[in-house]
Amino acid sequence: MQIRFINYLDKINLYRKSKISNRNFLIVLAVIVGILAGVAAAILKSLTHNIEEFLQSDWHWKYKYYLYFIFPLIGIFLSVAYVKYFIRKSKFETGLTPLLYAISKKSSKVETHNIYSQVITSAITVGFGGSVGLESPIVTSGAAIGSSLGRFLGLSYKEITMLLACGAAAGIAGAFNSPIAGIVFAIEVLLPEFTIPAFIPLLLAAATSAVVARLFYTQQLFFLVTEGWKMDALFYYVILACVIGLFSIYFGKANYAIKAFFYKFKDPYTKVIIGGLALGALVFLFPTLYGEGYITIKKLLGGDYMAIINNSIFQDYNTIPAVVVLFTIVTIFMKSIATLVTLGAGGNGGMFAPSLIMGGLIGFIFAYTINLSGIAHLNVANFTVAGMAAALGAIMHAPLTGIFLIAEITGGYILMVPLMITTAISYGINRKSQKHSIYTKGLAEKGELMSYEDKDTTVLSQMKLRYLIEKTYPQLHLNDLISVKMNEIVQSHKNICAVTDELGDFKGIIYIEELFSEMINNPNKDTLTVSHLVREAPNTLLDKDDLKTVLRKMEQGNVWLLPVIDENNIYKGFVSKTSIFNKYRALLMRQNDNMV
Structure with a gap:
């Protein structure tokens, strides 16, 4: 069927x-x-x-x-x-x-x-x-x-x-x-x-x-009312970008630490209980952490600066600016922990919304604090929006996505210059410390990431040695008579043979040219055994070696092919540069075709 x-x-x-x-x-x-x-x-x-x-x-x-x-x-x-x-x-x-x-x-x-x-x-x-x-x-x-x-x-x-x-x-x-x-x-x-x-x-x-x-679904995500940006605020946008860049580095490190913590627990329901209870306590103390958290950003953009502390157990102190500032800063860090705990405990979600929320809160509290200090008067909504774009661009290593996403969902195209400045700087700071984003670091460490900066490494990482092993080369045992095996060797059309014992344990190689020379010139050729001609291989490959290691070993020995063994020294076959290059060209063509 x-x-x-x-x-x-x-x-x-x-x-x-x-x-x-x-x-x-x-x-x-x-x-x-x-x-x-x-x-x-x-x-x-x-x-x-x-x-x-x-x-x-x-x-x-x-x-x-x-x-x-x-x-x-x-x-x-x-x-x-x-x-x-x-x-x-x-x-x-x-x-x-x-x-x-x-x-x-x-x-x-x-x-x-x-x-x-x-x-x-x-x-x-x-x-x-x-x-x-x-x-x-x-x-x-x-x-x-x-x-x-x-x-x-x-x-x-x-x-x-x-x-x-x-x-x-x-x-x-x-x-x-x-x-x-x-x-x-x-x-x-x-x-x-x-x-x-x-x-x-x-x-x-x-x-x-x-x-x-x-x-x-017609509900608008955000509404931004702004008259644009001012030239004298550019300096503060740069400072904000640096703060978010440093925060994004912290978030990346916290991500790996919390992942490692939950990885210790093998039972999924143990993770659920630990993570769920911890998250429940955080949500109770900081209501902004519930769900995506967009409603808080909406209220901040609308001018309700007490929204972040209202409906919490600390709302009676919302008239004290210092408490609002401190509560917001703590909420930012708690949001990062709550997000990572949710994912580590087994929940399903992504980093888009948390990145936007954390960046928006950083932008809000930065401008709000500057205004309270009297140093300058900044547009809080503008800095909230700029913080959202900068955090998304830095954490996800996607600066253009951050810029255009925020411009679209807030209607803030008039803020394109501040968005570009803050996102570019915060991304640059994060990229200086962490070459890969939180999504790609694990893949890069395993050699499983398709990189367009280093195509050679990318293509080689996609190739597996076990699929390149050629098993058509003659395999001789130490006690075999050369005269008996001669017909098999000639018909193989190979220039090298592998030598093993009866159990397949690799012992060495024999070059066909030397074997023919010995058969012509040795008067005792009828009694000549493989053990008399075997010689040590210039190097061997493990079947788990990556292709960069394989090519390095070949270059060190100045050879075109090498024998492959497993961790128990059992012979598996030979790998040649020809098979590697053919596979390399095929994968490179497929990768290029993907971009057509």
Whole structure:
């Protein structure tokens, strides 16, 4: 049945290729991906906000507020339980790192279940108070739509990758109603090298998704009222950028520390209990940490500077400026911890919203404090917006995404210069300390990141030695008679033989030229055994060696091929430079095709 379906699909593809070019067909598919991703974004936002509304407003019980301690725990528990019982055959991963890994190592294959599982788990996590964002899940969901559609239609790697990027761009566009930011994100994070033809599908997918999402969900994220920026405030924007750059470095280090803490616990429900209770306590003390946290930024942009402390147990002190300043600073650091605890405990969400919230709060408290001091009078809303862009650009290593996203969702295009300055400086400070973002560092350390700065290393990291081993070389045993094995050696057309004992333990090599010379000149050639001709190999390769190590060993010995053994010294075969270079060229061509 499956074979018949595949054959039928192949016939459809052949007919389609005769009627429409691949480029035009890709444009059609990009629109389809945009529609589906837009619907997914609308469903995710509506589902999340309905859960929040029910828990906070619709459900009435006089003891309800005591449950706010455990709401986050319930959300994380339900997410973990869903993954355990409903995603059994596939691995479930969160964040953008698996997406980058799929492009680098899995031929852009994103598991189909991500289309719905990301929506369900992130809505539950955030709706119950998990201090993360919805953007990374919807990006993964959109990418899964594009990847699944491309694989279903039997498209090539470059076409599937393009549809994956279209889905990711559409996810951002639908979640934020920001098509330009979606396109920039796809180009900056997923497709750092691209050509103009690749831009067209991204544009259509993002625009379509924004339209579709707006049909279902019309709520505006932020409103910014500003008269623009002033020249004498540029100095303070630079100072703000430096502060956020340093904070982004702290956030990166905190990310790895909290991940390492939760990694120690093997039982997922232990993580849920520890993380859920800790998060519940943080949300109780700092209400801004509940869910995405956008409502606080909305109020700050509207001039309600007490919003961050109101509804907390410290609200009676909201008339004391020093308390507001201190409470906000502590909230910023607690937001970083709450976000990382949510993810470490098993919740699903992303860093987009937390980055925006932390950056916005830093920008707010910076301008608010300067104004209180009397040093200068700064536009608090402008600095809040600039902080959001700077934090997103620095933490995610996506400065252009930060600039255009904030400009779109706030309508703050008039602040483009401050946005550019703060984002560029904060990104530069973070990049100086951390070459890779929090999403890419783990992949880079494992050699699994597709890098466009060092293509040689990237392509070599994609190659696995075990797939390059040639097993057609003659394998002789120490006690074998040369005369008996002569016919096998000649027919192999190889210039070298491997020598092992009866158990396969590697002993050395024999060069065919020396063997022929010995057979011609040695009067005792009929009794000549392999042990008389074996010699030590110039070097050996372990089957777990990476390709950079393989090439270095070959250069050290000035040889074209080397034997491969495992950790027990068992012979596996030979690897030649020819096979490495052929595979290298094939992968390089595939990588370049992806950008066409």
